[in-house]
Amino acid sequence: MPTYEYRCAKCGKRFSKTMSVKELESVKVKCPKCSSARVVREISGFFANTSRKS
Numbered sequence: 001m002p003t004y005e006y007r008c009a010k011c012g013k014r015f016s017k018t019m020s021v022k023e024l025e026s027v028k029v030k031c032p033k034c035s036s037a038r039v040v041r042e043i044s045g046f047f048a049n050t051s052r053k054s
């Protein structure tokens, strides 16, 4: 299952959640620190190695 990185828009707390794509659709993610639902998903873990120079 992929891990999603989140950042709380309220308090700035960063946290990550591991869940399936299905859960991602249905689960409301809350900040573990302040319980705010205003969390921003950050894209991480994707490292494109399409072009490589030697």
Ligand SMILES: [Zn+2]
Binding pocket: 008, 009, 010, 011, 012, 013, 031, 032, 033, 034, 035, 036
């Ligand atoms: Zn928060």
